Amino acid sequence: MIKGDFMKREVSKYTTWQNVVYVIQGAWKYDKKVFGYFGVYTFLASIQPFILIFFPKWILEELLGAKRLEQLVALLVSFFLVAAVVGFFTTWLRSLYFPHMIKIRFEFIRKHQEKCMMTNFKNTEDADFLNDMETAFRCLGSNDIGIEGMLHKLFALVGNLIALGGYVTIIATLNIWVLLYLVVNVIISYFITFRVKKYEHDQKDIISENDRRSNYLYHVMYDFSYGKELRLLGIRDWIAERFVEYKNRRLTIHKKIKWKYFNVGLVDISLLVIREVVIYSYLIYLVMNKQISIPDFTMYFTTVAGFAGWMTMMMKDLAYMRAQNLNICDYRSFIEKEEEVEQTHKMSVPEGPYTFEFRDVSFKYPNSEKYVYKHLNLIIHSGEKLAIVGHNGAGKTTFVKLLCRLYDVTDGEILLNGINIKCFDKQEYYKKFSVVFQEIKTLAFSVAENVALQEKEHINYAKVAQVLEEAGMSKKIESLKRGVHTAIQKILDDEGIELSGGENQKIAIARALYKNGEIMILDEPTAALDALAEHEIYMNFNQMVQNKIAIYISHRLASTQFCDRIAMFEQGKLVEYGTHDELMELNEKYADMFAVQAKYYQEEGA
Ligand SMILES: Nc1ncnc2c1ncn2[C@@H]1O[C@H](COP(=O)(O)OP(=O)(O)OP(=O)(O)O)[C@@H](O)[C@H]1O
Structure with missing residues (x-):
């Protein structure tokens, strides 16, 4: 069974509406320009479908009626001009607002990062917290899911809603039952789509925990600091097999979800075929009985096809938004996770000496x-x-x-x-x-920045040199072409250096000396x-710390x-x-x- 030892946890619940408000408030706070694009885009998107409904009807009326050449040319030219201008501007606006949406998502990512860096230390060693952190990040991972996904759909949805008003008015003039029939069809499609999306989301805890474990193994396989163990202890196959095991679990869940989507697709296609046969037979019947004209037939024909497609798309967008709502709930429940609140007006730490x-x-x-x-x-x-x-x-x-x-x-x-x-x-x-802890964490910045942990312009370079000397690292650093400006690791700088375990420890000791905590x-x-270096460091430390x-x-x-x-x-x-x-x-x-x-x-x- 896939679930294995994976746990399922409760997350806070917000309604879709509450999360829509949350996302809009965030967008307003982080980038107001996006709302300007939104207004124009919505207007253009809402008139776009009617160009294809009315121009063909007017052209047909002219053809079947007066057949005036200038009128026909004028209609054709306006048809193509309006369609081209609206099409051009909607595409152009999309390319304009897209970067703004990404900027907004990055602001939400920044909040996620802040939470991770500021959270109480004990959370960083808590498996539940780490899983929630990963699950929450799924809301920020790409353009079309979570917060940004919700924003894009909101843009589309408002324009679609206005267009829908036009469709409903036209079809209502044909027959109110036709309208109802179409609406029921679309609602059925909406609910089955949402059920699958909900099923997909319900797997998130299992997927998160599985991904966290497989990502860890992936990291071990690519992290060269494990290189010796992987080779000498003969654990390569063991690690690789465990990795494949987690990937297979992921694949099984994925297959189950896709199978459900396939079934929804089958129901959707069946509904569509039945709907087309029923409605078009009815329209043909009306033309045969001279209850509507040929141009009207064309108009209703296009409207019905457009309406059903439009509504299905809207319902899918709504189902999609509801599904993203679940992701946003995960994000918010992580961001809003209660931290132990420190009382305000805490005491200042007195001056030393301390006991x-x-x-x-x-x-x-x-x-x-x-x-x-x-x-x-x-x-x-x-x-x-x-x-x-x-x-x-x-x-x-x-x-x-x-x-x-x-x-x-x-x-x-x-x-x-x-x-x-x-x-x-x-x-x-x-x-x-x-404090110098057992696991040394050096950053891929310069030696001086690693020691001082400050912006370059605030670093006291004389002090850096002194503490490097005390930590027994000055000879090594002086031998480098760029001295204390040399980067540690090559991740951010090709000319960076790799330090040995002992040298990394000396950097960490220099860091503690530079901070000069009490x-x-x-x-x-x-x-x-080595024993000699250890002896030297303890001697230096004892001198440095003196009365501390x-x-x-x-x-x-x-x-x-x-x-x-x-x-x-x-x-x-x-x-x-x-x-x-x-x-x-x-x-x-x-x-x-x-x-x-x-x-x-x-x-x-x-
Ligand atoms: N984050 C944690 N959550 C739960 N138990 C922990 C955690 N960290 C340490 N422990 C447990 O607390 C006990 C003390 O661990 P600690 O790291 O303080 O030992 P230590 O004396 O420093 O060991 P070592 O000499 O191996 O570094 C151990 O049983 C360890 O398994």
């Missing part, structure tokens, strides 16, 4: 039942250099995430100089930290560095000797805490771990 206290802190990740910490108590004194050690999964990175307020504690509180950190303005609080945190940033709090997470216990205190975590508990000498004297877990590592170093050195 932090974890008071009876318990924490579990959202969507997880397992507590990472229970009743954790720990004080980080001002100016202290604290090493956090422990086995994999012990909760070291989580400790940093809580301290930086990327997550809020589940129970208990974290205090800064005795005040709960939740009381402070979050953005101001973030500014106090310089609390420095290194979360295993030295894993890719510095927190070091490292599996290499050699680094703990630079620290005032060591906190050892195990299964979410602080199992040992004290100076290196105290813990060695205690001769328990830390001492064991240290002894094991020391032995390796000695063996390596031997």
Whole structure:
């Protein structure tokens, strides 16, 4: 079964009308010009069908009646002129307003991007949120779906509605039952089309989740940073097979949807054939009984064909808009997803020195039942250099995430100089930290921009040079032709350079030094560095941070000797805490771990 482990979630509901208003308000806000084009286009589109209805009728009347040559020439010339001018201007206007529609869509994309960048950090690790993000983007992916699709159809629809008024008036003069019959036909076609569109939309959760997984695998296959694993671990076939599995699932859903569209097409064609036979037989009957003239027959003939086609098209457009409405609901429910609102008038973070206290802190990740910490108590004194050690999964990175307020504690509180950190303005609080995380993220910009994370004109180049020196990267950068102006990676600049893992880490360390936050945190940033480089960096860091709090997470216990205190975590508990000498004297877990590592170093050195 395709559904497998994919979940289906509720989204907020807006009516089509509410979303039409939403889209129009957005268009008005982002590009008012589009409404000028809209007025002229609508007028031209609404008169276009009647050119083909009335001119042939008038020409026939002249031919069957007075047969005046000048009159016929005048009619023919006006027919072609009017048709050409209207045709030209509608096409021209379309090409004029199209870029404006794209501009409006880009504004909605910008809102989507802002939401992704500004959302609470915990959402970025939440699978449901990531799925909703992907589903919402489907509303923005091309010209003819979602928001832009709705706008295009709205343009067409208003002109069509005016034209419809004309059609209805003409057919009503023939016979009101003919009109009703045509309307019923079209409504049936509308409902069956909409049902398929709704079915298609109902598959969105499954498609989103499936696409997210297959896109991930696609990314792995093309990302050369996985190159070594793919080749050496022999997982190429395994990854490729899983990718094909997801693609096949997608194909099966696609086939089901297309099969439903095929059935709708069959019903549509049957309705059309029956309708044509019934109406044209009736018109022929009227001519035979001299109830209408030949020119009238032509006029009704064209009108009926046009009306049915026109209405079917309109109904399809309406069904299409209702289907896009579902996509727009997805978009809005994502954009309007509630964020934890920070109280206004938050406190300013006081000036240092700082002391932090974890008071009876318990924490579990959202969507997880397992507590990472229970009743954790720990004080980080001002100016202290604290090493956090422990086995994999012990909760070291989580400790940093809580301290930086990327997550809020589940129970208990974290205090800064005795005040709960939740009381402070979050953005101001973030500014106090310089953190180097395990996964280094360099941008495809210049070295200087990567270090300063500022616009070129605001960068303090002397400071960039100094921190690169402190991070042990100055020799490498100085050897480059363009120095700190050299781009990292080749994505945006052909002359960009590829850095090794250790060099990337040094850039990240330089970045933290440049920011010069009042609390420095290194979360295993030295894993890719050789022992000498690690030693140098810790020395430099200790000099740089001087009276500031510095927190070091490292599996290499050699680094703990630079620290005032060591906190050892195990299964979410602080199992040992004290100076290196105290813990060695205690001769328990830390001492064991240290002894094991020391032995390796000695063996390596031997
Ligand atoms: N976003 C998350 N959602 C749910 N659980 C998580 C999340 N991040 C981490 N965990 C879990 O929390 C626990 C602690 O993880 P954490 O990353 O803090 O460990 P760590 O000590 O830094 O490990 P390592 O030394 O391997 O980096 C682990 O059991 C991990 O599986």
